[in-house]
Amino acid sequence: MKTEEEAIADAMAAHVAGVHPGPTLGRDVRRRHRARVLRFRTAGAALATALVAVTVPALINSGEPPKAQHAATGQDQAVMDLVVVPDVVGKPVAEAVQTLKQAGLVVEDPETATDTGSVRVQAPAAGQEVTMGTNVQLTVGREPSVPQDLGDLGDGRKLGGIHVGYLPDGLEWGKWSGKNGFGKTSYTTTFVEPGQPEGYYAVQVVVFAGEATKQVAQRLVRFSEEGAKTVDIRGKEAYLADVTEGGEVASDTTDNSEGSTSTIGWTLRKGLAVEVFISPDYAKKVDAAVELKKIAEGIEPVK
Amino acid sequence: MTDEDETAFDEFLAARSTSLLRTAILVCGATHHDAEDLVQHALEKVYRHWPRIRHDNPEAYARKVLVNAAISRARRRRVVQEITFARPPDTAAKSPDLDLRDTLIEELRRLPPKMRAVIVLRYWEDQSESATASLLGCSLGTVKSQAARGLAKIRERMTVAEGAIR
Numbered sequence: 001m002k003t004e005e006e007a008i009a010d011a012m013a014a015h016v017a018g019v020h021p022g023p024t025l026g027r028d029v030r031r032r033h034r035a036r037v038l039r040f041r042t043a044g045a046a047l048a049t050a051l052v053a054v055t056v057p058a059l060i061n062s063g064e065p066p067k068a069q070h071a072a073t074g075q076d077q078a079v080m081d082l083v084v085v086p087d088v089v090g091k092p093v094a095e096a097v098q099t100l101k102q103a104g105l106v107v108e109d110p111e112t113a114t115d116t117g118s119v120r121v122q123a124p125a126a127g128q129e130v131t132m133g134t135n136v137q138l139t140v141g142r143e144p145s146v147p148q149d150l151g152d153l154g155d156g157r158k159l160g161g162i163h164v165g166y167l168p169d170g171l172e173w174g175k176w177s178g179k180n181g182f183g184k185t186s187y188t189t190t191f192v193e194p195g196q197p198e199g200y201y202a203v204q205v206v207v208f209a210g211e212a213t214k215q216v217a218q219r220l221v222r223f224s225e226e227g228a229k230t231v232d233i234r235g236k237e238a239y240l241a242d243v244t245e246g247g248e249v250a251s252d253t254t255d256n257s258e259g260s261t262s263t264i265g266w267t268l269r270k271g272l273a274v275e276v277f278i279s280p281d282y283a284k285k286v287d288a289a290v291e292l293k294k295i296a297e298g299i300e301p302v303k
Numbered sequence: 304m305t306d307e308d309e310t311a312f313d314e315f316l317a318a319r320s321t322s323l324l325r326t327a328i329l330v331c332g333a334t335h336h337d338a339e340d341l342v343q344h345a346l347e348k349v350y351r352h353w354p355r356i357r358h359d360n361p362e363a364y365a366r367k368v369l370v371n372a373a374i375s376r377a378r379r380r381r382v383v384q385e386i387t388f389a390r391p392p393d394t395a396a397k398s399p400d401l402d403l404r405d406t407l408i409e410e411l412r413r414l415p416p417k418m419r420a421v422i423v424l425r426y427w428e429d430q431s432e433s434a435t436a437s438l439l440g441c442s443l444g445t446v447k448s449q450a451a452r453g454l455a456k457i458r459e460r461m462t463v464a465e466g467a468i469r
Contacts, residue, residue, distance in 0.1 A: 004458045005426050011407035012427040016325035021339060025346075026316050032347040260415075 031111065035137055085136065087126030088119050093140055096122075104132040115140045149179035150187060158302060160187030160207030161272060166298030167191055168291050171202050182275075183212035193282070202282035203295065208273040216265045216273035223249050231264075233296045238266030240289060243277075262288035264296050274299055308354050316346070319362050323369055329411070329423040331373035341376065345369035367438050370424070374416040374439075403461065410460040414453050417441075421449040422457075 022028075083104045088096035096119045097107050107113040121139035124130055150159055156173025157164040174190035181188055186208050190201035208216055220239050224230060226249035228241035242250040242260040250260035262283055265275035276295050278288040304312075320342065327338035345368040349361050356364055411419055417439065424435040425446070436446045 004454050004461060007403065007461060008407050008411065008422065008454070008457055009426045011404040012329055012411070012423065014404050015408050016328050019321070019325055019328060019335065021320045021324045021342065025320055025339075025343070026313055028343050029316070029346040029350055032343055033350050 031109075034109075035139060081132040082129045083132050083134075085122075085124050085126055085128045085130055085134075088122055088136075088138070089126070090118055092116075092118050093138065096138060100136050105130070105134055105136050107138055108135040109137075112138050112140060147178045147181075148176060150177035150189070153177060153189065156189050156191065159189055159205070160185075160209060161301055162207055162268070162274060163300050163302045164205060164295065164298060165300060166294050167203065168286055168295075170194070174201055182206050182208065183215055185209040186212045200281065201279050203291075204277050204279070205295075205299075206275045208275070210271060213267060213271055213273040216267055216275060219265055220267075231293060233264075233266050233293070236266045236268065238264055238296060240264045240292060262292060264292040266296065268299070268301055272301055304354060308357065311357055312350060312353050315349075315357070315361060319365070320346070323365060326366065326423060326428060327369055327373055329427060330370055330416075330420045331376055337376070338373075341369055341372050344372055363438070367440075370420050370438055371440070374420055406460055407457060410457050414456065418449045418453045421446055422453045425450050 081104070085105065086099050086103050088099055091099065093113070093115045097113050100107060117140045119138050119140060123137045124134070153159055153173060156175075156177075157167070159177060170193060171191040172194055174192045177187065177189040179185075179187055186206060188204060188206040190205070191203040192200065193202050196202070220230070220237065223239040223241050223243075226241075228239045228249045230237050231240045232238070241263055243263045261277045261280060263275060263277045265273065267273040274296070276292055276299075278286070278292060282288075323345065324338055324342050327341045328335065331338060331341060345365045348368050349356070349365045352364075353361070411422065414422065420439060421435060424430045424438060425432070430438065432443055432446050432450075436443045439446070
């Protein structure tokens with residue numbers, strides 16, 4: 001019989017056999033590098049242009065009588081054609097390029113400008129004042145778009161038959177939703193801090209209906225055995241635990257650097273259960289246990 | 304960067320990028336796309352410092368950036384879908400070996416990111432305990448304990464799988 005070291009090595013080798021990087025890897029890496037360097041250059045260019053701007057009136061006025069001369073002030077910079085950079089993050093590339101063009105800006109890199117996908121990052125950022133004709137660097141995301149199984153949820157607080165009455169201040173809907181990712185029937189969405197990168201979250205809510213509610217009931221039993229704390233949520237018993245990625249309660253001896261996710265879960269009524277988690281990042285900013293309890297207490301079934 | 308630097312960088316990519324991508328897939332337990340993104344991120348850092356580091360083990364540098372980025376990403380991503388571990392009851396195992404491999408990869412995915420990284424570096428890449436510790440920026444003791452605990456979990460799983468086959 002194989003040892004477990006050999007068995008796992010064998011399984012890992014089989015799992016990645018046949019995996020090769022795409023043929024454009026070298027180009028992609030250099031493009032990424034250029035994107036980074038260009039951002040610095042853009043910043044440098046803006047500074048240089050501003051300096052030119054203040055010297056221009058002096059040149060124009062050099063033959064004029066002295067009364068026309070005036071000191072270089074902030075106002076002189078208004079001589080320049082400044083434009084406000086529009087927000088194109090999330091837009092398809094073609095639309096973003098068009099919007100930027102209308103604002104008087106350009107996307108110089110032809111590969112980017114003709115790319116398919118949507119804009120993940122833009123530099124300079126939306127709202128900044130830059131000179132007309134400035135190159136805008138776009139980072140294009142080719143990641144398959146996140147599921148939108150439940151469509152536009154507005155503020156995102158109503159899904160799968162519940163309403164989220166309380167959320168920590170400053171969070172907004174993560175603009176996606178999934179169905180049946182956590183068993184049949186389940187619904188999920190996240191709430192994010194404004195400006196958080198795509199794919200990250202602050203608070204995630206999962207609603208379990210029908211068959212899927214069993215998972216929460218089973219976890220309540222198992223987590224209690226594993227030492228999780230239980231709390232009362234509107235008369236129902238809920239588990240409140242730090243759960244590892246492997247779905248176990250993190251023990252006190254667990255190395256903190258392994259990371260675990262603060263989670264609360266309970267059954268609202270027959271056929272309806274909810275789990276809420278706070279991301280490890282966000283947990284550094286708030287008291288996760290306190291916030292989870294507050295969020296849970298604010299969740300009510302809706303018709 | 305001189306032309307010679309550029310050529311050397313291309314040679315480095317040709318020689319090492321497949322292995323880096325495979326490590327990324329195993330460590331972040333995620334999709335090919337995510338892994339490729341991580342590899343590009345690591346290689347951009349290598350490229351940025353290439354003239355300085357090309358003669359000083361650029362691969363170790365790339366691997367360090369990659370593994371740490373993979374761990375941190377695995378930890379912070381939201382969960383779109385919970386990985387289901389149970390084989391649906393109506394699909395029979397094709398062969399015991401295949402079944403065991405699938406089971407082991409699933410088990411690997413279930414490990415906490417850092418523990419998974421230790422297993423990948425130690426048993427797939429065959430790195431020594433001290434090299435693993437230096438790549439992950441942790442102590443030798445952590446590598447030993449994480450490897451032992453990861454293997455213990457996998458052993459449990461193998462016992463269950465073999466029981467099921469018999």
